[in-house]
Amino acid sequence: MKNTFESRRRFLLTAGTAAIWIPTAVRGYSSTELRSLEAEQLKSANISKWELDTPALCVDLDALEANLTMMQQTVTSNGIASRPHAKTHKCPAIARLQIEGGSVGICTAKVSEAEAMFEHGVNEILLTTTNVSPSKITRAMNLRKWCTGFIQATDSSENARSLSEAAQASGIIADVVVDIDPGMHRTGISPGQPALELAQLVDQLPGLHLRGILCYDGGSQHVKGFSKRKAQTLERLAAAGETYGLMQRSGLNTEIFSGGGTGSYNIDHETPGFTDVQAGSYVFMDAQYLAIGGANDPELYSDFRPSLTILTTVLNDQYDGRVTTDAGAKACTINQPWPIVKGETGMQYRSGSDEFGTILYDDPSRSYRVNDKLEVIASHCDPVVNLYDQMYAVRGDRVEAIWRVEARGMSS
Ligand SMILES: Cc1ncc(COP(=O)(O)O)c(C=O)c1O
Numbered sequence: 001m002k003n004t005f006e007s008r009r010r011f012l013l014t015a016g017t018a019a020i021w022i023p024t025a026v027r028g029y030s031s032t033e034l035r036s037l038e039a040e041q042l043k044s045a046n047i048s049k050w051e052l053d054t055p056a057l058c059v060d061l062d063a064l065e066a067n068l069t070m071m072q073q074t075v076t077s078n079g080i081a082s083r084p085h086a087k088t089h090k091c092p093a094i095a096r097l098q099i100e101g102g103s104v105g106i107c108t109a110k111v112s113e114a115e116a117m118f119e120h121g122v123n124e125i126l127l128t129t130t131n132v133s134p135s136k137i138t139r140a141m142n143l144r145k146w147c148t149g150f151i152q153a154t155d156s157s158e159n160a161r162s163l164s165e166a167a168q169a170s171g172i173i174a175d176v177v178v179d180i181d182p183g184m185h186r187t188g189i190s191p192g193q194p195a196l197e198l199a200q201l202v203d204q205l206p207g208l209h210l211r212g213i214l215c216y217d218g219g220s221q222h223v224k225g226f227s228k229r230k231a232q233t234l235e236r237l238a239a240a241g242e243t244y245g246l247m248q249r250s251g252l253n254t255e256i257f258s259g260g261g262t263g264s265y266n267i268d269h270e271t272p273g274f275t276d277v278q279a280g281s282y283v284f285m286d287a288q289y290l291a292i293g294g295a296n297d298p299e300l301y302s303d304f305r306p307s308l309t310i311l312t313t314v315l316n317d318q319y320d321g322r323v324t325t326d327a328g329a330k331a332c333t334i335n336q337p338w339p340i341v342k343g344e345t346g347m348q349y350r351s352g353s354d355e356f357g358t359i360l361y362d363d364p365s366r367s368y369r370v371n372d373k374l375e376v377i378a379s380h381c382d383p384v385v386n387l388y389d390q391m392y393a394v395r396g397d398r399v400e401a402i403w404r405v406e407a408r409g410m411s412s
Contacts (some may be wrong), residue, residue, distance in 0.1 A: 008113040012116045028053045032392060034402055047399045049311060049392060050373055055224065055331035056311040057388040059284070059403070061395045063307035064094075067282050070304060071265060072102045075277055078269035083107055083126060083258055085280030086381050090407035091391065092120030094283060099124065105149060107258075107278050111140045112410035114150065120406050124149035126258065128214060128278065130179060130187060134166075136412075141166040144174045153214050155189045160202050162373070167207030176208045177256055180243060182217035182236040191215075191239035196246045203252055212256030213247070215240035216278060218316055221263035222288060226295040233264040237271040244273035262304070263292055284308035284381040287337045308391075309342055309375035310384065312357060323368045325357035332357065332376065333383045339376035349376050386411075 030053045037045065049058055075082045084098045087109040095106045095117055105124025108114040114125045130153050131137050132354050141163065144150040154160045154176050166175035178199045181188035189195050195213070202210045217236045225231040238260065248254050260268035260277040262285075268274050281289055285306040294301045312327035332351035339349045339357075346363035357376070359368065368374065378384040385391070386408055393401040 026168070029411065031056070034312060034392075034399070035234075035390060036038050037402070039401065042051050042287045042399065042402065048397045049116070049394045049399055050397060051284040052311055052392060052399070054311050054313045054373060055327040057219065057385065057391040058309050058311050058394050059391050060305075060307045060309070061393050061400060063305035064097075064283060064393075066098060067285070067304045067307060071277075071279060071282050074266055075269070076102070078266070080269045080274060081276040082265075083276040083278055084111060084283070085109070085128070085261070085278045086117060086122075086384065086407070088280035090116075090385055090405050090410070091403050092117055092122055092406050093393075093403040094399070095120075095122045098283075104276060107280075108407075110134050110410055110412060111143065113407040114147075114410050115139070115143055116407040116410050118143060118147045118150070122149055126151045126153070126214070126256075126278075128153050128216065128258075129147055130155045132159060134162070137162050137166045141170045141172065141174055145170045145172050151175040151177055151211055153177050153179040153182075154198070155187060156201065157198055157201050160198060160205060160208065164205035164207035169232060173207060173209050175211050177211050177214045177258065178202060180213050180215040181238045182219070182240065182259075184217065186217045191243040192246070193264070195240075195243045196250065199247050199252050200250065210253045212254050212258070212275070213240060213244060214256070214278075214352070215259040216261070217259065217264070218261070221261040222292050223263065224291070225293050227296055229263055229266045229292070233260075233267045234270055237268065237274070241271040241273055248273070262289055263301075266295070268301070281381050284378070284385075286378045286384075287340050288335070288380050290340070290377070291337060302350060306342070306377045308378055308381050308384070310339065310378060311375050312373045314359075314370055314374070317370050321361050323359050325374070326355070327351065327353050327376065328353045329359040330354055330385075331387065333379060333387070335379035337379060339379050342375040342377055344374075351376075351379070 082103045085107040107126045107128045179188040180191050180195050202208050220233040257273045257275045262279045262282040263279045265279045282304045285304045292301045312325040315325050316324040345365045348360045350358040392399050
């Protein structure tokens with residue numbers, strides 16, 4: 001019995017699951033080993049990303065910082081603000097960088113995400129999804145009690161009444177924006193009279209404080225070609241813009257008109273009254289966004305740099321025209337277009353099977369051998385991040401920090 005116990009203890013220690021850091025000469029730092037390091041220890045350990053055990057989620061700090069700067073400079077020069085969507089990164093460390101860089105706050109998609117962000121030091125949070133269940137409404141209003149910068153979206157009179165009652169029960173007056181449908185019929189209330197009446201109701205309800213409107217047009221973000229995307233975005237935001245005008249003329253508070261995303265961040269400000277862009281993916285970029293084309297290049301959207309990669313190891317090179325890696329659907333998702341092998345050409349990546357990725361050679365710029373490591377750019381960044389407990393913040397090749405994905409799996 002004692003032997004079993006002892007060997008389990010030894011196993012735990014060598015596997016790095018214990019709280020103690022065990023220096024090891026073996027290349028291939030496991031996520032648990034690295035998590036146990038203090039920031040100072042990480043610095044002195046001088047670990048290269050190529051020594052990380054795989055699959056591992058990496059974020060290139062130079063690219064990430066360039067993306068934050070690009071967004072902030074653009075919105076500022078367009079006379080608006082940024083309120084980035086944290087549904088993309090689910091990571092308070094990045095939310096804090098965004099706010100330090102000038103964002104007026106962040107957005108979250110779920111109340112649990114908002115709770116995680118608040119718990120880790122973020123106070124300015126717009127919850128862009130309407131909560132309908134009594135338990136979520138209560139949670140949101142309870143969060144508002146502690147988080148004074150919390151704003152909740154609503155899209156029906158029934159919901160607004162429930163919010164007001166829950167806010168009163170929590171002893172607060174809750175900040176609310178009216179969510180307006182841009183025509184997708186996914187969420188939000190119809191623009192014009194219905195939205196105006198809801199805003200008037202919110203303004204009158206004793207537990208609520210109207211802050212303005214939200215209108216997110218997800219259907220325009222990935223329209224290929226800048227001019228087509230611009231035309232569709234502005235056409236579909238126009239009704240929300242008119243509603244904004246109606247609200248203003250009715251004397252309602254219109255301090256917030258939030259919306260837009262990575263594909264429309266340099267377009268949305270042309271809608272009168274628009275105040276802030278909720279872009280999320282711009283911090284990381286992904287294969288889906290790279291393909292939409294920008295103002296200067298119809299094929300490649302290069303306003304932002306791909307900063308997020310999945311580091312993977314080649315497991316098998318025995319067959320012609322292909323190799324197998326350890327990053328399949330559970331590391332990359334099955335979203336398409338498929339992940340892109342970073343820095344290489346003439347090869348395609350497939351992540352359709354659970355545990356294995358495949359590189360298919362066409363006219364490859366290089367070939368891989370077993371145990372080689374390589375990076376792929378995610379197909380769609382949001383669901384990929386949700387697969388990992390942590391991401392490695394890398395400068396050059398060096399791991400500078402380990403960022404917990406604190407809101408990972410917070411989908412309720
Ligand atoms: C309400 C809302 N705002 C903003 C965004 C951010 O969009 P993107 O990641 O395309 O920048 C999303 C993404 O789905 C969203 O749902």
